[in-house]
Amino acid sequence: MPSPSEQIHRSIVARTPLICAVTEGDERIETLMQDLAGRAFSKPVPLYRWTLSDGVTQGGKPVEGAPRDAEPALAWAAGRSEVAFYLFHDLHRRILSDIEIVRRLKDVYQRFRPTYSCLVFSSPTLHLPAELSTITLVVDMGLPGADELDALFTRTASPNKQLAPSLASLPADVKQQILAAAMGLSYPEAERAFRRALVGKNAIDASVPRTIFEEKQQFIKKSGIMEFAEAGIRLEDIGGMKMLKDWLVKRQTLFSEEAREFGLSLPKGVLMTGISGCGKSLFVKAIASFWNLPLLRLDMSKIYGGSFGSPEEAFLKAAHTAEAVAPCVLWIDEIEAGISVQGFKAEGGAASRVLGSFLTWMQEKQGFVFVAATANAIDLLPAEVLRKGRFDEIFFVSLPTKEERKQIFRIHMSTRKNNPDDFDLNLLAHGTKGFSGAEIEQAVVSAMFEAFSDKRPLQQRDIMIALDRTVPLSVTMQEQIKKIEHWAYNRAARASEKEEA
Known part of the structure; x- marks a missing residue:
């Protein structure tokens, strides 16, 4: 699939007047459009930027005579005869409620159609009114790839002169680790992670990708939908x-x-x-x-x-x-x-x-x-x-078999510094028919609490008492469990071997 830069480049060459770039933050699309303004054609074309706070700017400076508000700024862009690129931020909310903004964007479309001029407006989400959906090319920029992250890391590290030697001779495996650690981050998130990893550094070492990965864990957790989970289970x-x-x-x-x-x-x-x-x-x-x-x-x-x-x-x-x-x-x-x-x-x-x-x-x-x-x-x-x-x-x-229950008792005793051979696992397994693994674990933990409070080693009797106090799900939810087992019969593969009669 072509990169966002390639998609927008091809669209501009094909005379596409309106493009909606779905992206988080402004920096990424601005970097992309600055690059295209310099190389899309044989000669560079001007790039004008509009934001709610700055109005129309070029190269970071206000454009003389350009209106500050969005609607007249769009009219100003539509009335210009030179081939140019226009990047508008902060329009995504207004195009859903302001018919004048929609009308001006339609005017831009009509005026730019015979030319190579193009207006790109950024939006964090894709919501277009019906009037614009048929005339606007949507480019979902997604998350930055390895090439973009590589360029961003270089730009972030370059101003620090102390990092210059290690940046110039950065081993391929370390660079790969840095990029892999940053994959999955948005452009602004990756930039912040790079800055965090490089702060106070005199050289780029193995700690940099580790710090970036730690930052990624935090960013993904803060998203609220996903998080990195600790595996650590063999x-x-x-x-x-x-x-x-x-x-x-x-x-x-x-x-x-x-x-x-x-x-x-x-x-x-x-x-x-x-x-x-x-x-x-x-x-x-x-x-x-x-x-x-x-x-x-x-x-x-x-x-x-x-x-x-x-x-x-x-x-x-x-x-x-x-x-x-x-x-x-x-x-x-x-x-x-x-x-x-x-x-x-x-x-x-x-x-x-x-x-x-x-x-x-x-x-x-x-x-x-x-x-x-x-x-x-x-x-x-x-x-x-x-x-x-x-x-x-x-x-x-399914619920564990007798042999599996013995294994479960052995595992939970061993991980809690008890020798399983000191207990009658056959008796424990026999007495826990219908218990789940979680219920067996909790019984072991409860028994250990009792032994610890009495300041003595764990005994078989402690576990038997804890089990006797436990009412397993196989009893309290008997009907639901039978329903699940009935569904799974001939519909799903068994995770465990069948218990011998």
Whole structure:
């Protein structure tokens, strides 16, 4: 796909009078237009800039005789005979409510059509009135790519003379780490991250990409929809799920060149459903750790909050951020919260558009973004999501078997500095039929609190008492669990081996 610079360049050469550049902040489109003004044609053309605070400027200086307000400034631009580029900021709100602004933009379109002049107006979101939508080319600038980030980093570091030697001899691997750390940030966010990473530095070293990545974690967290999640879970830290683990291990080889030559493509994603507390979210973290990939968590319920534009815009922004961070694992927790059948009734057309955006993105996503989705109520998901091929596989995570419960007890005792061999794990596993992994963990923790308060080591009796006080979900939600199990029968692959009778 052509870069935003290439798209706008081609459009100008093709005599496109009006362009809407969808971008966050002003700096990126200004840098791009300054570059095009100098190289789009055989001779440089003037670039005029308008903002609500400065009016019309050229090269940072006010243009004599140019009106300050938006509507007369547009009329002024339309009346000029010279070939020039015009960049207008701060119009995106007024074009939706001010018919005079819309009329002036239509005049610009008519006057510029026979010429190579072009007016670009920036907007953080795409909202055009019907009168302009048919005559305006929309260029979604998305997030900056590696080339733009490279140029931005150089411009940010260059004024510091102390950094000049290390910038000139920057090793390729360090530069790659810097660019990879900044991928997924908007232009102003990347600039701030670069400045933060370089402040007080006399040389560009390995700490720079680390600081940039830390800044990226904060920026993505502040977005409110996504956040970096700590993985840190190994496959051996999870009890049971042998079938799911085997599936994951086999797909490790798909990253090899031999797999490409064999005709295999990279895995797309996995959907895990089952009973709450049985390890679905834990396994998502294990996927990221096993493949040594960053883990991004998307909260689907927040895309309907309205704080990030329309729901479909919010989802696509998150999806494109994941693409920019790729390769990565995108964790969609409780996916039914965003695209359930019930949501279609509650949210109306918005939920349908989010579903359409999700399905299209899953089909066409760029880069390696492995989607790991979890669902507690999978029967609420529309059939389009469950269609074969949308995800590589759908797994049902059931309540742990007796052997898996032994593994879970062993893991939680070991991680909490207790020797599992000092306990009768067979007895504990036998007495916890119907318990989830989370309930077993909580029983161990509760028992340890009792032992610690009595200032003595943990004993088998402490755990048995804690278990006796626990009413598992398999009892309190028996009907719902049977419903989930009934749905999964012959519809989903089992995450665990069947328990022997």
